[in-house]
């Protein structure tokens with residue numbers, strides 16, 4: 001695994017609608033390894049690697065998408081009150097359970113550090129409306145430094161928790177971004193055109209991917225996103241994937257029924273190539289936009305299990321990341337064999 005690349009994508013912030021910084025990192029990485037790289041009007045970065053072995057019968061190569069979303073959940077400054085405390089607007093699905101005591105960074109002209117605190121002491125579980133950001137400055141200084149609409153990200157950084165497990169605030173979906181870039185870099189010969197899409201605004205309800213999919217008009221597509229895994233707060237029967245036991249292949253989620261031909265093709269590839277995998281039932285991803293674009297595409301989602309998604313202590317296992325990259329490579333090299 002390329003730890004430096006994983007760290008680089010994890011430490012770069014990008015909340016929905018404000019993905020430029022992470023997209024710059026992705027675009028710079030794709031530039032030397034793709035035939036073409038572009039950024040569309042809404043901010044999706046699209047890298048194209050053309051088929052090295054196009055069909056000899058004159059047919060055009062199949063168009064295959066890998067898609068990882070560039071945005072991470074965050075917040076925005078909503079109001080500065082009479083005492084200089086900041087009310088915030090969630091951008092993406094935030095879980096109130098994990099917010100109190102988090103350190104945050106407000107991205108104004110300068111970066112301003114703050115902490116999230118409950119508005120009243122002794123409240124068992126404050127809602128988002130009952131929390132504030134305290135930047136530890138008098139109101140006049142806060143008003144000078146911070147404006148309504150400034151974006152707010154969590155300050156927690158990427159780290160290694162133990163030999164095999166990493167921790168980060170944005171593994172949903174930076175692990176997907178990492179797997180896409182690593183697979184593109186080490187891709188062998190293909191008979192399909194491969195489009196790597198770093199999409200925007202997925203966390204707001206799959207808002208960026210539809211435009212990229214419309215432009216590409218794919219035949220097949222894989223969204224790369226975390227597989228929800230059981231952990232301390234999610235019982236095993238609610239999520240069927242486990243951290244450390246292989247890449248997750250989505251059979252169904254809240255937005256997409258994984259195309260059964262594609263899903264079983266992926267199972268088969270894993271078995272033939274000794275890639276550890278798990279059947280997953282997931283939340284909802286960019287696969288929905290790929291599947292339902294123009295006249296439709298075969299689509300599902302693949303991804304390493306991530307524990308505690310949408311918290312600042314997301315966990316992921318190195319073996320699962322490696323299994324995901326291995327599957328993506330073998331899939332792209334064999335995608336032309338998929339019979340449909």
Ligand SMILES: [Zn+2]
Pocket residue numbers: 069172173202225226
């Ligand atoms: Zn995600």
